[in-house]
Amino acid sequence: MIMMKTGVKYAVGVVIAGIAVYNSLYFRPLDEKLAEGQEIAFDATALVEEMWGNELLAVYDSATDIRVLLERLKSDPESTFEQEAQALGIGNIGYFKVKGEGKVLELNENNVLLQLGDQSIEIETEFIFGNAVRDASGLIRINDYDETSDFNSISEAINDKIRKEVIPAFRAKVSTENTVSFKGALELNKAHLNLSQIEVIPVSLQILP
Amino acid sequence: MQLFTIRLLYVLIAVATLAGCGEQKGKSPDQSQKVAVIISTLNNPWFVVLAETAANRARELGYEATIFDSQNNTALETDHFENAIASGFDAVLFNPTDADGSIANVRMAKKAGIPVFCMDREVNATDAATSQILSDSYAGCVAIGKYFVEKLHKQGKYVEILGLVGDNNTWSRSKGFHSVVDHYPDLKMAAQQSADFDRNKAMEVMESILQVHPDIKGVFCGNDGMAMGAYQALVAAGKAEKVMVFGFDGAGDVITSIQQKKILATGMQFPKLMAKTAANYAHAYFHGKRDFAQKVPVTVEMVNQENVHEYVAYGSE
Numbered sequence: 001m002i003m004m005k006t007g008v009k010y011a012v013g014v015v016i017a018g019i020a021v022y023n024s025l026y027f028r029p030l031d032e033k034l035a036e037g038q039e040i041a042f043d044a045t046a047l048v049e050e051m052w053g054n055e056l057l058a059v060y061d062s063a064t065d066i067r068v069l070l071e072r073l074k075s076d077p078e079s080t081f082e083q084e085a086q087a088l089g090i091g092n093i094g095y096f097k098v099k100g101e102g103k104v105l106e107l108n109e110n111n112v113l114l115q116l117g118d119q120s121i122e123i124e125t126e127f128i129f130g131n132a133v134r135d136a137s138g139l140i141r142i143n144d145y146d147e148t149s150d151f152n153s154i155s156e157a158i159n160d161k162i163r164k165e166v167i168p169a170f171r172a173k174v175s176t177e178n179t180v181s182f183k184g185a186l187e188l189n190k191a192h193l194n195l196s197q198i199e200v201i202p203v204s205l206q207i208l209p
Numbered sequence: 210m211q212l213f214t215i216r217l218l219y220v221l222i223a224v225a226t227l228a229g230c231g232e233q234k235g236k237s238p239d240q241s242q243k244v245a246v247i248i249s250t251l252n253n254p255w256f257v258v259l260a261e262t263a264a265n266r267a268r269e270l271g272y273e274a275t276i277f278d279s280q281n282n283t284a285l286e287t288d289h290f291e292n293a294i295a296s297g298f299d300a301v302l303f304n305p306t307d308a309d310g311s312i313a314n315v316r317m318a319k320k321a322g323i324p325v326f327c328m329d330r331e332v333n334a335t336d337a338a339t340s341q342i343l344s345d346s347y348a349g350c351v352a353i354g355k356y357f358v359e360k361l362h363k364q365g366k367y368v369e370i371l372g373l374v375g376d377n378n379t380w381s382r383s384k385g386f387h388s389v390v391d392h393y394p395d396l397k398m399a400a401q402q403s404a405d406f407d408r409n410k411a412m413e414v415m416e417s418i419l420q421v422h423p424d425i426k427g428v429f430c431g432n433d434g435m436a437m438g439a440y441q442a443l444v445a446a447g448k449a450e451k452v453m454v455f456g457f458d459g460a461g462d463v464i465t466s467i468q469q470k471k472i473l474a475t476g477m478q479f480p481k482l483m484a485k486t487a488a489n490y491a492h493a494y495f496h497g498k499r500d501f502a503q504k505v506p507v508t509v510e511m512v513n514q515e516n517v518h519e520y521v522a523y524g525s526e
Contacts, residue, residue, distance in 0.1 A: 088345065090486060091479070091508025127358075129389045130351040142504050146335050148381065152347045156388055189510060192519050 349476035349509025350385030365426035411438030461522035
């Protein structure tokens with residue numbers, strides 16, 4: 001009987017210890033844990049909402065016609081980069097504001113292929129990532145932000161807005177043979193210039209009647 | 210007579226000391242100025258290239274240059290700063306060990322009137338360093354993330370091996386990568402672990418992960434050393450053909466491995482460009498320039514299976 005009681009005591013003890021250990025041990029992604037407790041002072045989404053229409057889209061009104069830009073890049077890449085490209089700092093990558101009109105050739109999983117004269121270009125509809133739209137605009141400067149991560153989050157907010165508001169409405173209506181007017185950003189590498197595959201991240205897309 | 214000689218000696222010593230002080234204060238640029246190159250670790254070829262290029266460029270510009278290895282230890286880094294200040298170094302070309310932990314060292318140099326130019330890694334303060342020349346790790350990893358999604362066809366289990374958790378580059382790279390990959394719910398992160406940018410640690414981490422998750426399809430590593438370590442573990446487990454490995458840096462062995470189709474892609478940083486820019490900035494500082502941009506990003510370019518023939522290890526200068 002005493003043995004039995006001792007056994008029950010041990011069993012209860014083991015169960016309590018098990019519950020205590022189970023509830024005190026968690027496995028979570030390291031980035032999630034480190035992000036916890038950091039003060040969220042900067043709201044990139046609010047900033048992008050505020051500047052989207054009057055500032056961001058407005059600067060894209062003055063974008064260069066993409067066919068003109070591509071001709072200039074073919075004939076004089078060095079000075080075209082110097083005059084037209086926006087870049088954050090040092091390096092080969094430049095961002096351009098572009099606009100144009102073209103006929104839809106193909107509707108692909110990740111893009112819509114447009115024909116502009118003898119040049120075909122891809123309007124990205126899937127991979128809306130990176131800093132092309134932010135940096136081509138020339139409006140947002142890294143040294144205005146103490147935290148580089150805040151600066152990067154502006155790109156994420158811009159890309160989110162494009163993914164949620166610009167792309168779905170366009171993809172729902174567009175079909176081959178439509179003519180599409182676009183404004184957007186183009187990333188090019190001046191040391192490894194490839195003009196055969198042009199990918200534009202759109203900020204505005206319009207199907208023309 | 211003896212008293213006169215002693216007094217004369219004192220006067221001469223005092224004059225010599227004052228003259229020495231005057232010379233120190235009024236050092237003309239290019240003459241006997243010293244540049245300290247303080248690097249987080251030299252246990253990684255990429256940082257050796259960064260350090261040696263910075264020191265060599267400083268020497269080309271006419272300065273004495275000495276390299277200090279912090280061995281990823283902020284306490285040792287503090288010793289190097291104290292030594293640099295006490296030994297009369299005139300500028301520090303600095304690769305920090307810890308974005309927060311290194312701030313005090315930069316401030317110490319600033320207080321002593323010594324400009325600090327950060328290379329590749331930043332400190333979490335915009336009023337400490339004279340300028341910070343930084344790789345745009347976030348943008349580089351966005352490009353890698355996109356390539357990763359395409360190569361894995363938007364689905365499968367993958368592993369992320371992080372660098373030093375105290376380094377901002379670790380999180381910039383991770384965030385850039387996840388800013389793309391997290392949009393694909395069929396890509397599942399099976400494990401995320403730190404290996405401190407160390408090749409051997411990455412191999413051990415990968416070996417452990419493979420025991421629990423033998424069915425992974427991809428590994429994203431925060432630097433090339435860890436990518437090589439992860440690849441070694443995959444070879445040992447007989448899975449090198451089935452798992453795609455992605456790195457970041459543009460180191461020599463990874464560029465070769467991309468050519469041999471062992472590693473899929475890396476983000477080419479330009480350590481020589483960053484190091485030379487930092488040394489040139491110090492030179493400009495000695496000649497009176499003060500209006501440096503606090504952060505100067507240096508673009509990162511993805512090197513992959515399709516374009517590897519266009520690149521050399523550690524990029525151009």
